Amino acid sequence: MSIAVVGVNHRTAPLEVRERFAHASHEVPGALTRVLSAGAAGGVLLSTCNRTEFYLAEPRDPVSDAVWELLGERLTGERGAQRYGYMERDRDAVRHLYRVSAGLDSMVLGESQIQGQVREAWEISRGQAGPVLHRLFQSALLVGARVRSETELGKGAASVPSAAVAVASKIFGDLTGRLALILGAGDMAELAATCLVDQGARVTLVANRTYERARAIAERLDARALTLEEAWPHFADTDIALCSTSAPHAVVTWERVAPAIQSRRGRPLCILDLAVPRDVDPAVGQLENVFLYDVDDLQAVAGQAAALRRGEIPSAELIVSDEVERFWTWYGGLAVVPALKAFREQLDDVRAAEFERALRHFKHLHSEDREQLEQFSRLLLNKFLHHPTVALKQAAERGRAYALLDALRELFALESRDGS
């Protein structure tokens, strides 16, 4: 019995590779069927923008090859997927999932989105997971929740988009109903806008140099599309302006927006400039009640939260270790039962065979005496097995049954009998 994780993540593979490995929800069952057919009792596929990982119960050796083959088909060129990946087994695989669920293995330390992704992966793979992985994923979600409630690993805004939300919240408090305007159609602006929308803000306008690109994002955010030139008067009404154009120079200049801003009657305006090079002329930030922040500022906010979170890593790791031992104790108990059964059956076979052979020399015995003798042989076997059985069960309760089980299998050649 064993558990393994085979996959790639943001530490081992660049974005362009991770993008290719990412599986949409509808692709998961097919991929799992293919991998499980190579030899595993259950599987869960966790696929996010930062990782694609197959969690496998009782995997046989060819399974990892099946995973690399499956992922390799998504790559162009001759390089295999294996060079980007890793494989962890048993306790390390359990620890890996618990660390993932707790946000300890995330690109943004302690981010909470991963917990929802772990839950989603488990739910999508439910039919193929099997009892062990069910239990593993269930406990992983509990570990994530425990780490978040007992440590400050999830506190503060540790990414640029969440820092943008944090800064806007320090100006407006509750962002519910606040109006946001997006300049540019970059991914970062869309991501930050999504974070703002999650907090209750309403993106009303998306402006871009090319109208069509603005319209594509506006449709996704239920907003109105504009060209850049049409956007300047709207600085009078909006609360938050997110700028992320690819212009090589500042497009939001004092001359363009000052008239609109001066008509705001002192209402604060938060401008979040996520573009590099910057979109907003620093002179705009000098206007009364305008709060202008660029990427460096937001990274400073994120950096502070990240530093705070890093201080929480030891406490979070302690919780993870504690829970790994708890799971392994349960899992060890599962492994002991079939091994003990096989051990007993094997010795009983030996006993029965030897008893039959012995009986050939005692043909004169009555059937009652034979039964007495057989009963004696059984009692003797039980006496011999009592201590090893108790010791194995106790070792399983302490989560230390594996070494003993390995020894048992080796010494008594149990491989074929317990199927592991």
Added chain:
Amino acid sequence: MLFALHLAALGLYGLSAALALAPFAGVSIPRRWTLGVATLGAVLHGVGVTQLTLVGLGPALSMLALCLMLLQIGSDLLLRAGTVALFTAPLAGGLVGLALLLGLAPGAEPSAGRNLWFILHVTLSVLGLALLALAFISAALYLWQFRELKAKRFGQVFQLFPPLERLDRLNHVALVAGFPALTIGVLLAIGYAVRYAGGMHVDPAQVVWGSFTWGVLGWTVWVRVARRWAGRRAAFASIAGFTAVVLVYVALKLAQPGTERFL
């Protein structure tokens, strides 16, 4: 008993101030603790105030301190602006300490202190003053946070102070609630004087300061509500108004010392 209750309140207000400061020293304090300590202090203080005869400077200061603490608790509960405790708790503690030093026994006209009109006059007038003080405190916090945000300093003030709009709202609410409280308080004083004290025998200094405070509070409410001042401008108006009220009080008190009356 009166002294002991005030002393206990003083200790708890000091503790409340320390708890408000603790996060700035990196010590995280659960909100229920800060609220609990402030509430316990206010309850003990409230019991003490019910035993006071509200005549003289000491009892008036004690009443003002109680109003400040109740407003601190209200700000935390309703607007999650518990950071006002940085100012309200030490200020309330200082006022209770001063009241203990000056004495809590009634000064002149102790019989007035048992008249309902007089009690309401003192309570509402002091509440109006406390709300003006709260408006000043929220304005000061606003300007501090505003400066940090403008200067892109993301330190403890950024992390621990409430958002700008919430502080602005607190300032607005404090002023809008303070003006009617003070107005009714002044009207009750006039009513009490005419009905029970045989006419207006009021010290001119009291009339000057009372009218001035009412006028300042009225002006700040007018600029906020009628002229729609908000944010930094409104904060400056609140600070200027409160500072003027305090300076006029100090000037009048220096000109006419004594503790038998509020002025």
